[in-house]
Amino acid sequence: MSSSAPKLCVADVSMTFKTPAGAFHALAPVTLSIPQGRFVSLIGPSGCGKSTIFNIIAGLLEPTGGRVLIDGIDATGTIGRVGYMLQKDLLLPWRTVLDNVILGMEIQHVPLRAARERALPLLHRYGLAGFEYLYPSALSGGMRQRAALLRTLLFDTDLILLDEPFGALDAQTKLKMQEWLMQLWSDFGKTVLFVTHDIEEAIYLSDEVHVMGTRPGRIIATIPVPLARPRIRGSVLSGEFLAIKERCLELLHLDPTASDAVNEAA
Amino acid sequence: MTAQDTTPALRARARAMASLHRAQARHQTDTPAGKPVRRLPVQRDWPTWALVAAQIGILVGALSLWEIGARTGWIDAFFWSQPSAIAETMTVFFTTGDAWTDISFTFRSTIIGFLIGTAAGSLLGLSFWWSRNYAAVVQPYVICLESIPKLALAPLIILVFGIGLVSKVAVATALTLVVSTLTAYAGVKALDPDGEKLFYSLGASRLQVFRKLVVPFCLPWIISVLRVNIGLALTGAIVGEFIASQHGLGRAILYAGQTYDIALVWVAVLVLSTLAIVMYAAVSWVESLLRKGVRQ
Numbered sequence: 001m002s003s004s005a006p007k008l009c010v011a012d013v014s015m016t017f018k019t020p021a022g023a024f025h026a027l028a029p030v031t032l033s034i035p036q037g038r039f040v041s042l043i044g045p046s047g048c049g050k051s052t053i054f055n056i057i058a059g060l061l062e063p064t065g066g067r068v069l070i071d072g073i074d075a076t077g078t079i080g081r082v083g084y085m086l087q088k089d090l091l092l093p094w095r096t097v098l099d100n101v102i103l104g105m106e107i108q109h110v111p112l113r114a115a116r117e118r119a120l121p122l123l124h125r126y127g128l129a130g131f132e133y134l135y136p137s138a139l140s141g142g143m144r145q146r147a148a149l150l151r152t153l154l155f156d157t158d159l160i161l162l163d164e165p166f167g168a169l170d171a172q173t174k175l176k177m178q179e180w181l182m183q184l185w186s187d188f189g190k191t192v193l194f195v196t197h198d199i200e201e202a203i204y205l206s207d208e209v210h211v212m213g214t215r216p217g218r219i220i221a222t223i224p225v226p227l228a229r230p231r232i233r234g235s236v237l238s239g240e241f242l243a244i245k246e247r248c249l250e251l252l253h254l255d256p257t258a259s260d261a262v263n264e265a266a
Numbered sequence: 267m268t269a270q271d272t273t274p275a276l277r278a279r280a281r282a283m284a285s286l287h288r289a290q291a292r293h294q295t296d297t298p299a300g301k302p303v304r305r306l307p308v309q310r311d312w313p314t315w316a317l318v319a320a321q322i323g324i325l326v327g328a329l330s331l332w333e334i335g336a337r338t339g340w341i342d343a344f345f346w347s348q349p350s351a352i353a354e355t356m357t358v359f360f361t362t363g364d365a366w367t368d369i370s371f372t373f374r375s376t377i378i379g380f381l382i383g384t385a386a387g388s389l390l391g392l393s394f395w396w397s398r399n400y401a402a403v404v405q406p407y408v409i410c411l412e413s414i415p416k417l418a419l420a421p422l423i424i425l426v427f428g429i430g431l432v433s434k435v436a437v438a439t440a441l442t443l444v445v446s447t448l449t450a451y452a453g454v455k456a457l458d459p460d461g462e463k464l465f466y467s468l469g470a471s472r473l474q475v476f477r478k479l480v481v482p483f484c485l486p487w488i489i490s491v492l493r494v495n496i497g498l499a500l501t502g503a504i505v506g507e508f509i510a511s512q513h514g515l516g517r518a519i520l521y522a523g524q525t526y527d528i529a530l531v532w533v534a535v536l537v538l539s540t541l542a543i544v545m546y547a548a549v550s551w552v553e554s555l556l557r558k559g560v561r562q
Contacts, residue, residue, distance in 0.1 A: 058467045080469015090464045094482045104468045106478075155468055 005072030007036040007191040008057065008082075008159055013066035014216075015052050025216035026052045029066060032210065032219070034193065036158070039185055041194045041202035041209045045252065049217025050195045054161050057193070058084040070159060080108070083160035083190075087167060089148035091136035097147050098123065098132040104155030119154055126150060126184065142173040146180065153184065159191045167197065174198075175233070178205060182230070199248045200236055203227075209244070211251045221251050347528040355529040356536070364518070368534075369541060371513035372503055375431050376545065379438020380499035387443040388488045391450025395457070395480050396472070408447055416440045420505050429510040438502035442495040446488065453487030454480065489556050496549045500542055515541070 015027040027049045034040050042050050055061040057068055059079040068076045075081045083104070091100045101123065102115040110118075123132050128146055136144055145165055152160050165181075166174045178201060185192060196202050202209050206225050213220040223244060227235055235241055312320075329349045335341035336348035343351070359365045390408075394401035420437050427433035457480060465475045507516030515538045522530035 055463075060463055060466055079466050082467070084464075084467035086460050086464060086467075088458075088460055090458070090461055092461075092479070092482070094485075103478075107465070107468045107470045107474055 005069070006033045007038075007071065008032070008034040008193070009069040009072070010053065010057065011067045011069060013053070013056055013063045013068065015049070015056065015061070016064045027056075027063075028216040028218040030217070030219055034159075034191060036191055037189050038207045039192045039194065039205055041196060041206040042212055043196060043199060043202045043209060043248065043252070044212030044217075045214055046197075047217075048212040048214045050212060051163060052217065054084065054163050054193075054195065057161060058082055060084075081157060081159075083152040083155045083157045085148055085152040085160070085162045085165055087164045089136075089144040091139075091144055091147055091151075093136055096133050096135060097128060097139065100136065101147055101151045101154055103151055108156075119150070122150060122154065127180065140173075141169055142177055145169065145177060149181070149184070153188060153190065157190075159193070162192060162194045164195055164197065166201070174201070181205065186230070199245055199252070203241060203244050203248070204231060204236055209248065211248055213251075221247075223247060344526070345528065347532055351529040352532045352536075355527075356533045359530065359533050359537075364513070365537065367513055368515050368518050369537060371431065371511075372434075372500075372507065372515045372538070373541060373545075375434035375503040375506065375514070376438055376496070376499045378431075379435045379502055380442055380496055382435065383439040383442025383499065384446045384488075384492065384495050386439070387446025388450045388484075390443075391447040391452075391488075392454060392476075392480065392484060394451050395454045395476065401451075408444065408451075412444045412448060416444070416502075417505050420502075420509055424506065424509045429512060434503045434506035434511065434514070437506040438499040441498040441502040445491055445495060445498065449487050449491045450484055453484030456487075457483055486557070489553055492549050492553050493546060496545050497542070500545065504538070 010030060010032040012029040012031055013027065014025075014029045017024045017026055030049075030053060032040075032053075042053070044050055052061065056063045056076075059068075059075065059077050059081060062077045066076075067074055070081055091097075092103070095103075098116060098119060101119045102110075102112070105115040105118070106112065120132065123129065126146065128143065128150070131139060131143060131147075136147070139147065149162075149165060152162070166177050169177060182205065194202070194205060203225055209223045209225060210219050211221045211223065212218065225244060227238075227240060332341065332346070333349045336343040336346065341348075394404070416437070419440065423436045423440065424433045427436050461479055461483070462475055465479055470478075503514070504516035504519075507514035508520050511517040515534050518534040519531055519538070522528070522534060
């Protein structure tokens with residue numbers, strides 16, 4: 001946990017896909033630096049390369065250019081270095097919730113008994129008590145996301161990537177899950193990189209919001225969120241919050257007064 | 267229609283229609299608006315004993331008609347035999363005949379062929395996951411193998427493997443193998459790429475992905491063909507026996523037919539059907555056990 005190197009450094013990472021129609025620039029060189037223990041969000045329109053960045057950081061995609069450094073060490077193209085939660089919960093239907101949650105440890109050859117012993121208290125503490133031995137089909141959407149998130153956290157990496165984890169949940173459940181995630185984050189002290197379409201969610205949860213643009217995908221602005229923690233729900237109505245939100249909307253051309261800009265861009 | 271055209275037949279029809287309308291009118295009370303009131307037609311279910319009685323009744327009736335027809339000469343007993351003769355032959359077949367040898371021969375070749383074909387086919391189908399290039403190279407051959415009517419190869423298989431049990435097993439295997447291969451491969455193709463992504467993001471090896479994701483995911487597919495395969499394996503075994511064999515129910519049917527022992531044909535077919543039903547039921551039971559274990 002050296003203070004000199006950031007937890008994650010994405011250095012000039014670019015990605016070009018070859019398509020029959022020619023080269024497609026998915027990502028212009030993108031640079032990101034995230035210190036240990038931060039909660040950082042990426043927001044942007046669809047197709048801005050958020051998922052591409054995640055796949056590159058997770059080592060599932062080899063970037064065309066640039067490097068990924070974790071703790072200052074080159075981790076480009078290596079897998080198993082970060083916890084990555086995809087949009088879908090991807091719980092295995094033939095495993096109980098407990099055995100789903102320990103999947104990461106199991107793959108890292110932690111003995112099953114030890115893995116289960118570690119996971120059980122966490123399942124109890126984080127709202128899955130009584131569900132340990134049920135199969136995922138018996139769980140609600142929110143519960144499934146909880147299990148998927150715990151699986152990601154139990155994979156013992158300091159850095160976790162969350163790709164729209166709450167995108168498919170209803171508004172009520174989403175708010176609950178945000179509080180739950182905040183509690184997990186402050187308990188575990190992990191470094192989180194979070195992708196969402198929901199501007200309010202991004203600001204409410206993050207220390208820093210990166211706004212992305214398309215064609216090619218790039219970071220167009222980095223907005224710090226200086227709101228005090230722990231945050232309360234009411235803070236989304238504060239002037240400071242609204243000012244940040246307005247700035248994000250402007251950058252994303254979602255401001256109703258800037259609708260002409262969208263048309264021009266399209 | 268003029269008055270001259272009104273033939274007696276048409277007049278009769280008109281009378282019938284009129285009486286029908288009167289009959290309907292008795293059952294329908296018209297609403298003030300003139301619309302007939304109609305109730306939902308309800309079908310009452312018969313009790314189980316009545317259903318079973320009807321089923322047994324039909325069987326007994328058919329057998330009685332057959333027997334009576336054969337005795338009065340209305341049915342040619344030489345070609346169709348008759349129930350009493352079949353019952354007699356059945357007793358002989360089981361007491362002094364080869365019943366148990368034949369049943370056990372057919373049963374063994376079916377089960378062994380079923381097991382080999384299902385296991386080897388499933389493994390072959392699953393193996394396509396390992397390499398896209400390998401799958402692309404091998405796939406046309408598998409499709410060719412599927413389109414060949416395997417039974418047409420049976421004479422060749424008998425020539426190669428001899429007239430013993432092995433050749434029957436080989437025909438049964440040939441029929442079941444391709445079905446299992448294609449079904450397991452369908453499972454592999456239905457695999458969610460995001461599932462693999464999850465495993466790789468956790469640092470999994472290819473072998474771990476195969477064992478912990480691909481195999482359990484494809485098991486329901488593999489299980490789903492078990493019942494189809496047991497029927498196919500039995501067909502294969504019987505056809506093998508038809509071509510050349512010293513034992514088996516298929517051989518008994520062929521032999522009886524060639525010697526005009528029609529009663530024995532019926533007996534062997536009855537025993538064969540019973541064997542098929544028993545094996546089908548056993549496989550269905552195994553399938554339900556596996557499904558419970560797999561939970562999909």
